[in-house]
Amino acid sequence: MKKFFSIGIIRGLIFQILGSFAGAGIFYGIRVLMGLQWKTEPTIVVGGLVGAIFFLVGQGSLRDWWHVAIGKEMPEAHEVKPYPGLRRYFEFTLDHKVVGVQYGVLSMVLLSVGGSLALIFRLELANSGLQILDFIQFNTLVGLHGMVLIISILTGIAALGNYLVPLLIGAEDMAFPRLNAFSFWIAIPASVILLSAMFFGGFETGWTGYPPNSVRGPMGVQMFFLGVYIAGWSSILGALNLVATIIRMRNKGMNLFRMPILVWSVFSTSFMAMTATQLIGLSFQLVMFERLLGMSFFTPSNGGNPILFQHLFWFYSHPAVYIFVLPGLGVISELLPVFVRKPLFGYKWVAMSSMGIAAVGFLVWGHHMFAAGIEDYLRVPFMYSSLLVAVPTGVKFFSWAATIWQGKVRFAVPLLFTLGAILVFLLGGLTGPPLGTVSTDLHLHDTYFIVGHFHDTMFGGFIFPIFAAIYYWYPKITGRKLNETLGKIHFYLMTPSFLLMTFGQMRIGLLGMRRRIADYDPSLNFDFTQLLITIAGYLIAISVLIFFINLIISAKKGELATGNIWKSRSPEWAILPSPAPAHNYEGFEFKLVGDPYDYGLKGSKYVELTTSSNSKSEAVL
Amino acid sequence: MKHLAIISILVIIFTLLANYFLQSVGLLPVEASEQATVIDKLFNTHFWIISFLFSLISVVVVYSLIVFRRKGDDEDEGDGKYITGNNTLEVVWTVIPLITVIFFSFLGAKSLAATKVIEPEALNVNVTAGQWYWFFEYPDFEIKTDTLFLPVDRQVKLTMTSVDVIHSFWVPEFRVKQDVLPGDNFVKELYLTPTVVGDYTVRCAEFCGGAHAYMNSPVKVMSKEKFQDWVDTELGNQPKDPVSKGQKLVTQNGCVGCHSSDGKEGVGPTWKGLFGSTQKLSDGSTVTVDEEYLTNSIVKPNVQIVAGYPANVMPSNYADLFSQDELSSIIAFIKSLQ
Numbered sequence: 019m020k021k022f023f024s025i026g027i028i029r030g031l032i033f034q035i036l037g038s039f040a041g042a043g044i045f046y047g048i049r050v051l052m053g054l055q056w057k058t059e060p061t062i063v064v065g066g067l068v069g070a071i072f073f074l075v076g077q078g079s080l081r082d083w084w085h086v087a088i089g090k091e092m093p094e095a096h097e098v099k100p101y102p103g104l105r106r107y108f109e110f111t112l113d114h115k116v117v118g119v120q121y122g123v124l125s126m127v128l129l130s131v132g133g134s135l136a137l138i139f140r141l142e143l144a145n146s147g148l149q150i151l152d153f154i155q156f157n158t159l160v161g162l163h164g165m166v167l168i169i170s171i172l173t174g175i176a177a178l179g180n181y182l183v184p185l186l187i188g189a190e191d192m193a194f195p196r197l198n199a200f201s202f203w204i205a206i207p208a209s210v211i212l213l214s215a216m217f218f219g220g221f222e223t224g225w226t227g228y229p230p231n232s233v234r235g236p237m238g239v240q241m242f243f244l245g246v247y248i249a250g251w252s253s254i255l256g257a258l259n260l261v262a263t264i265i266r267m268r269n270k271g272m273n274l275f276r277m278p279i280l281v282w283s284v285f286s287t288s289f290m291a292m293t294a295t296q297l298i299g300l301s302f303q304l305v306m307f308e309r310l311l312g313m314s315f316f317t318p319s320n321g322g323n324p325i326l327f328q329h330l331f332w333f334y335s336h337p338a339v340y341i342f343v344l345p346g347l348g349v350i351s352e353l354l355p356v357f358v359r360k361p362l363f364g365y366k367w368v369a370m371s372s373m374g375i376a377a378v379g380f381l382v383w384g385h386h387m388f389a390a391g392i393e394d395y396l397r398v399p400f401m402y403s404s405l406l407v408a409v410p411t412g413v414k415f416f417s418w419a420a421t422i423w424q425g426k427v428r429f430a431v432p433l434l435f436t437l438g439a440i441l442v443f444l445l446g447g448l449t450g451p452p453l454g455t456v457s458t459d460l461h462l463h464d465t466y467f468i469v470g471h472f473h474d475t476m477f478g479g480f481i482f483p484i485f486a487a488i489y490y491w492y493p494k495i496t497g498r499k500l501n502e503t504l505g506k507i508h509f510y511l512m513t514p515s516f517l518l519m520t521f522g523q524m525r526i527g528l529l530g531m532r533r534r535i536a537d538y539d540p541s542l543n544f545d546f547t548q549l550l551i552t553i554a555g556y557l558i559a560i561s562v563l564i565f566f567i568n569l570i571i572s573a574k575k576g577e578l579a580t581g582n583i584w585k586s587r588s589p590e591w592a593i594l595p596s597p598a599p600a601h602n603y604e605g606f607e608f609k610l611v612g613d614p615y616d617y618g619l620k621g622s623k624y625v626e627l628t629t630s631s632n633s634k635s636e637a638v639l
Numbered sequence: 640m641k642h643l644a645i646i647s648i649l650v651i652i653f654t655l656l657a658n659y660f661l662q663s664v665g666l667l668p669v670e671a672s673e674q675a676t677v678i679d680k681l682f683n684t685h686f687w688i689i690s691f692l693f694s695l696i697s698v699v700v701v702y703s704l705i706v707f708r709r710k711g712d713d714e715d716e717g718d719g720k721y722i723t724g725n726n727t728l729e730v731v732w733t734v735i736p737l738i739t740v741i742f743f744s745f746l747g748a749k750s751l752a753a754t755k756v757i758e759p760e761a762l763n764v765n766v767t768a769g770q771w772y773w774f775f776e777y778p779d780f781e782i783k784t785d786t787l788f789l790p791v792d793r794q795v796k797l798t799m800t801s802v803d804v805i806h807s808f809w810v811p812e813f814r815v816k817q818d819v820l821p822g823d824n825f826v827k828e829l830y831l832t833p834t835v836v837g838d839y840t841v842r843c844a845e846f847c848g849g850a851h852a853y854m855n856s857p858v859k860v861m862s863k864e865k866f867q868d869w870v871d872t873e874l875g876n877q878p879k880d881p882v883s884k885g886q887k888l889v890t891q892n893g894c895v896g897c898h899s900s901d902g903k904e905g906v907g908p909t910w911k912g913l914f915g916s917t918q919k920l921s922d923g924s925t926v927t928v929d930e931e932y933l934t935n936s937i938v939k940p941n942v943q944i945v946a947g948y949p950a951n952v953m954p955s956n957y958a959d960l961f962s963q964d965e966l967s968s969i970i971a972f973i974k975s976l977q
């Protein structure tokens with residue numbers, strides 16, 4: 019029992035609960051001393067915030083910094099002895115690979131939570147009429163589904179970045195290992211607070227939280243804002259760490275255009291996350307203040323401007339969609355050459371297209387507001403810039419097609435998911451332009467067409483690639499391969515179901531089905547398609563369940579992965595054993611002797627380890 | 640080269656097929672406003688581009704996967720061709736999309752402008768949205784209603800505001816959509832020109848919490864006459880005395896196309912001096928024109944045919960069209976023509 023409580027995450031969660039009560043109590047106490055009445059909403063917000071801090075304290079995420087602050091000696095990251103076995107995944111650990119896996123597990127947990135929320139409201143939508151939910155339940159589920167999955171995606175890409183980037187660039191670890199672990203651990207209380215919105219009255223704003231609606235609705239919206247706000251910290255700090263790592267920690271000879279391509283996309287993504295996330299935090303924080311302190315930023319009756327919020331919000335939330343998909347697109351570019359046995363076509367162009375998307379991505383937020391009541395002198399330029407995104411995205415597609423061209427394809431499970439990703443992302447990309455031109459968007463805005471479109475981009479840009487990545491790198495983590503047959507069932511069940519789902523969504527959207535409605539007019543004849551969408555949604559869920567079972571079974575029973583199972587040139591496969599050792603390339607000289615994707619070039623290699631000198635690898639500065 | 644030729648042909652075929660599919664599957668609701676016509680044109684251009692790009696990428700990828708596939712299970716058959724890239728190609732597929740995109744944006748801007756053409760004669764309607772209702776006000780007539788009545792083929796200018804949170808005005812058949820914001824500084828306008836008579840629904844498109852799903856109101860697009868009629872009814876301007884009521888009815892229902900009120904001959908006999916006179920019928924008999932005769936000749940026009948006039952010319956569905964009250968108004972009007 020004592021051992022149970024000594025586990026970091028358990029301690030953290032217990033501390034969070036206690037901290038929430040303590041925070042609420044102290045706040046109430048202060049109010050009583052000031053002669054004020056009980057007020058539920060601020061008390062709960064303060065409780066939530068204090069709870070999050072308590073989590074970090076209890077979990078031990080702040081211990082090292084505290085030690086530095088009081089002048090205690092602190093060991094270097096690589097001198098810290100890791101916890102043995104599975105235990106390390108529940109503790110504050112400095113090994114980037116462990117943190118990567120922690121992120122990955124959190125991402126998958128949130129994926130199943132967010133997905134399950136959708137399964138509930140899809141049941142409601144299977145028929146017209148209200149059957150199992152009331153409005154507030156439905157509205158809360160829809161909003162949480164969106165935001166929980168966003169956090170799942172953010173932690174998923176953090177998993178990719180943390181686990182892979184140091185391995186791929188030949189670094190010992192991340193630039194700031196403690197900050198790295200901190201960024202992960204702060205995401206846990208954030209997720210807990212976010213989910214608690216359900217129990218504080220829910221919220222009826224969707225994931226976008228537009229005021230004045232969010233200023234009026236039930237109190238759960240505060241927990242929603244607070245959760246996202248704290249998760250934002252995780253995202254910003256994690257991104258900062260990755261940027262620093264990529265700039266400063268590359269091994270000898272690893273110049274920018276010889277890095278594995280995934281590193282480029284992680285770099286572009288992190289750059290955006292590091293600079294844009296503040297805006298969603300800020301906009302949500304302002305609404306919180308509006309509710310708590312009666313300040314008025316966005317409510318017109320008190321002199322506020324509701325459109326201002328939308329500008330602030332989308333200034334992050336548009337780049338956010340590129341933040342979500344770029345790592346996934348990087349995975350596609352990374353895996354294709356391995357499985358078609360050909361060099362990545364136009365490496366530099368692909369690398370630069372990520373940066374191009376990141377750059378243009380900052381200039382297009384207005385396309386979410388074409389119907390919001392902004393002037394035409396804004397709508398038209400935003401239309402030009404939005405369509406411009408098609409250019410770097412096109413470069414990626416053409417380069418992938420050219421990479422596959424004349425390739426000798428091996429249809430392993432990771433490749434299947436990569437191809438699925440290309441197909442689905444293509445659909446997502448092609449359904450974009452009708453939303454980008456203003457007049458057609460006036461019809462499509464806030465309909466199920468949008469819902470179909472962004473599920474395409476999220477599945478094509480994140481879900482399919484992350485599954486590909488897990489099938490591909492799982493052996494590097496566990497030393498065992500995932501079961502192929504289960505993997506194929508997963509793929510062949512999920513892909514057609516998914517296509518059915520989004521085609522259905524887009525079709526009824528075009529015909530007039532609005533977003534975020536609990537019930538729809540039976541005279542529109544959407545019942546049958548809605549039923550199909552629901553069935554498809556459940557099939558996807560079953561396929562993912564099969565995947566989870568595979569993850570668990572294969573960890574113990576999977577086929578042992580010895581050597582370079584994918585015949586990859588990348589250093590983590592070419593030179594490291596599976597599972598990867600705790601200290602990446604320690605005791606070896608890491609030498610770059612070629613380009614990353616020269617498949618088909620006889621006798622060439624990307625990296626070599628020379629055992630001769632026992633020196634530790636040094637980072638190129 | 641051979642591959643390229645095959646691929647080009649396949650891409651063309653699939654583009655045509657895909658576009659045919661998109662056009663014929665019925666993706667858009669009825670096109671019931673001038674703005675919808677403009678927007679659907681742009682949609683069609685989009686469908687072409689989508690069909691082409693989808694075919695291009697998927698044909699190349701699928702072709703390649705099939706034609707160059709690893710034959711047999713031989714793992715050691717080796718790698719693919721060593722091609723690292725081609726800058727000319729990259730420039731081509733950067734520049735061509737760039738030009739296309741700019742051209743497309745230009746088309747988009749033109750289309751937007753076309754949906755915003757403002758006609759001077761527009762009918763003014765003030766729209767108020769609230770949780771969870773719509774409310775319409777016709778400032779020119781001082782009418783207030785919760786159903787939006789619109790005359791066909793006349794532009795309407797909606798001036799919209801909300802009393803609480805953001806809502807959005809959308810009638811799918813009209814395509815255009817505009818958020819409705821609270822606050823005096825944020826009054827928004829939307830212009831539409833309905834083109835098809837019928838019943839529609841305005842649906843709130845911006846998530847406004849609670850019963851957002853049910854924030855719908857009926858929209859009725861009517862002929863100009865019917866609309867005028869509705870306005871008159873609302874204003875209490877409807878004539879009250881039976882004679883004027885009858886006059887209005889015979890004008891609106893096209894009786895005056897066949898019957899004159901001033902003695903002139905037409906397709907049907909004139910009504911001047913009809914009441915009380917003695918009418919010769921085609922079967923040779925005569926009748927005195929009284930109220931019963933008039934009623935019968937309106938609702939059963941082919942029973943007693945006036946001599947010298949053809950049968951089966953006067954429409955025979957008036958029995959369903961008019962209420963008893965309306966019939967007596969019409970008769971009162973005919974009576975008044977002495």
Ligand SMILES: [Cu+2]
Nearest residue numbers: 806843847854
């Ligand atoms: Cu509304």
